[in-house]
Amino acid sequence: MALADAFDALPDPATLADALYVGNQSELYEHQIMQGTLLAEWAGLRNVPAERVEGCAAAGALALRHAVKDVRNGEHEGVLACGVEKMTAGGTGGATDALSAAFDRALEQRSGVTAPSQYAMLAQRYLHESDATERDLARIAVKNHRNAASNPRAQFQKEVAIETVLESEPVAAPLKLFDCAPVGDGAAVVLVTTAELAAELELPMVRVAGSGAAANNIAVAERDLTEIEGAAVASGTAYEEAGMQPADMDIAEVHDAFTVSEALLAEALGFAPAGLGYQSGLAQADRADGWTDIEMSTSGGLKARGHPIGATGLLQVIEAYEQLTGQAGDRAVPDATSAMLLNEGGVADAVTVAHVITTEASV
Amino acid sequence: MTAGEPALDASSPFTLPGFFAALADGELLAASCRDCGQVLVPPRPACYGCGGRRLEIESQPKEGAVFSFTAVHAAPPELEADVPYVVAIVELDSGARLTGRLEAAYEEVAIGDRVRLRTRAPSPQEQQLALDHERDWPVHYFDPAE
Numbered sequence: 001m002a003l004a005d006a007f008d009a010l011p012d013p014a015t016l017a018d019a020l021y022v023g024n025q026s027e028l029y030e031h032q033i034m035q036g037t038l039l040a041e042w043a044g045l046r047n048v049p050a051e052r053v054e055g056c057a058a059a060g061a062l063a064l065r066h067a068v069k070d071v072r073n074g075e076h077e078g079v080l081a082c083g084v085e086k087m088t089a090g091g092t093g094g095a096t097d098a099l100s101a102a103f104d105r106a107l108e109q110r111s112g113v114t115a116p117s118q119y120a121m122l123a124q125r126y127l128h129e130s131d132a133t134e135r136d137l138a139r140i141a142v143k144n145h146r147n148a149a150s151n152p153r154a155q156f157q158k159e160v161a162i163e164t165v166l167e168s169e170p171v172a173a174p175l176k177l178f179d180c181a182p183v184g185d186g187a188a189v190v191l192v193t194t195a196e197l198a199a200e201l202e203l204p205m206v207r208v209a210g211s212g213a214a215a216n217n218i219a220v221a222e223r224d225l226t227e228i229e230g231a232a233v234a235s236g237t238a239y240e241e242a243g244m245q246p247a248d249m250d251i252a253e254v255h256d257a258f259t260v261s262e263a264l265l266a267e268a269l270g271f272a273p274a275g276l277g278y279q280s281g282l283a284q285a286d287r288a289d290g291w292t293d294i295e296m297s298t299s300g301g302l303k304a305r306g307h308p309i310g311a312t313g314l315l316q317v318i319e320a321y322e323q324l325t326g327q328a329g330d331r332a333v334p335d336a337t338s339a340m341l342l343n344e345g346g347v348a349d350a351v352t353v354a355h356v357i358t359t360e361a362s363v
Numbered sequence: 364m365t366a367g368e369p370a371l372d373a374s375s376p377f378t379l380p381g382f383f384a385a386l387a388d389g390e391l392l393a394a395s396c397r398d399c400g401q402v403l404v405p406p407r408p409a410c411y412g413c414g415g416r417r418l419e420i421e422s423q424p425k426e427g428a429v430f431s432f433t434a435v436h437a438a439p440p441e442l443e444a445d446v447p448y449v450v451a452i453v454e455l456d457s458g459a460r461l462t463g464r465l466e467a468a469y470e471e472v473a474i475g476d477r478v479r480l481r482t483r484a485p486s487p488q489e490q491q492l493a494l495d496h497e498r499d500w501p502v503h504y505f506d507p508a509e
Contacts, residue, residue, distance in 0.1 A: 111462060113450055116435075121432065170436045172435050220462055
């Protein structure tokens with residue numbers, strides 16, 4: 001479906017792409033690896049370089065990054081960046097188990113640490129160090145559901161009340177069900193090509209102006225829980241390559257797998273002053289001085305658009321593409337020209353990939 | 364381990380079997396960086412603090428303070444009978460941090476609480492989660508310090 005959608009108005013993939021990367025988290029869901037070969041087959045590409053890319057939930061943006069590098073260095077003129085996950089195949093227990101493989105085995109998995117409990121410890125620390133409250137975090141979920149309500153691609157196209165979030169069942173205190181991204185299935189495809197070939201296709205295009213990546217430690221214990229260093233490093237590289245600043249960004253799709261993540265990433269990406277990222281749930285006029293005029297997670301984010309792990313980083317690209325090319329409908333941010341995309345795998349910045357996407361001319 | 368020392372084998376605390384063998388004997392081992400002082404649990408051969416490789420094995424204090432914590436309500440299927448259970452990141456008095464179960468009620472825990480590291484054999488449920496090579500490894504956990 002994602003391939004058919006992406007190539008709806010284009011020539012066959014085989015005439016445009018000569019390599020392919022697939023972001024995919026886990027073979028535990030479908031008992032299937034070799035997604036590079038499989039996707040090439042389904043796209044009608046034969047005997048081209050094609051491989052799966054792994055980095056838990058950052059796999060999608062890693063696939064994009066590899067595709068961008070291949071096109072930049074002239075190795076290929078067109079590359080498909082794909083992402084796919086069928087998480088529901090193993091039920092919630094299967095997803096909990098498969099996701100836990102992204103965390104430190106020796107001390108953390110063996111202690112019964114789960115994905116939500118890792119982020120809960122970030123949230124606990126953030127609530128301790130800043131003025132943020134559980135209500136502030138809930139407001140981020142409310143905002144993201146509101147955005148998703150006007151996104152036809154969203155898993156939950158509905159608004160929720162703040163009391164619904166606050167009264168939802170505990171998952172890993174202080175995080176509750178509505179602080180957490182859902183389990184879901186999804187796929188996404190992005191064609192990366194040269195400016196020359198893109199111009200021939202006569203479709204709106206966006207430019208990948210910057211790309212950065214960083215891997216921090218795997219154990220949740222061995223990091224700054226509230227200053228997401230890898231996100232600052234990876235986005236710093238992407239901003240520098242693009243010749244742009246955080247204040248130049250109009251929208252940001254960030255890795256809000258848990259509400260606290262959006263707050264922490266608002267700070268790490270340079271949109272909010274330290275300790276004030278939790279205000280991302282507020283209207284711009286109600287945020288403190290020092291915030292840029294960024295709109296975050298306009299798609300509904302991982303929380304409400306959905307988080308099919310390997311596809312997430314590329315669903316972020318699709319939101320940026322639709323926003324920057326005037327195809328975002330009721331959720332459109334007026335005159336948006338530049339986007340920061342931030343995709344993470346493992347806990348927080350265990351691996352981070354950042355991209356700057358823009359319609360502005362190269363500097 | 365530095366140049367000139369014998370090659371690693373599985374009894375070395377720089378490997379997980381070696382680390383857990385010492386833990387089973389009641390000793391928590393870390394690698395301490397001679398260049399920047401970073402303490403790594405379990406030991407690794409390179410320092411994530413400064414990139415140096417001059418690390419030496421050092422026994423760790425068992426006491427420390429809660430740095431962050433949560434109560435797990437949605438557990439891996441094998442541990443469902445235990446929910447809700449508390450998990451904490453503890454900063455040992457040496458500065459090293461590690462995560463483990465904390466045997467206390469969530470409502471009674473606060474950041475900064477003093478705790479003590481203990482070990483036990485894996486429960487039958489934890490044995491179900493264990494891979495073959497992990498079956499003899501002890502499970503570490505924390506108790507509130509008196």
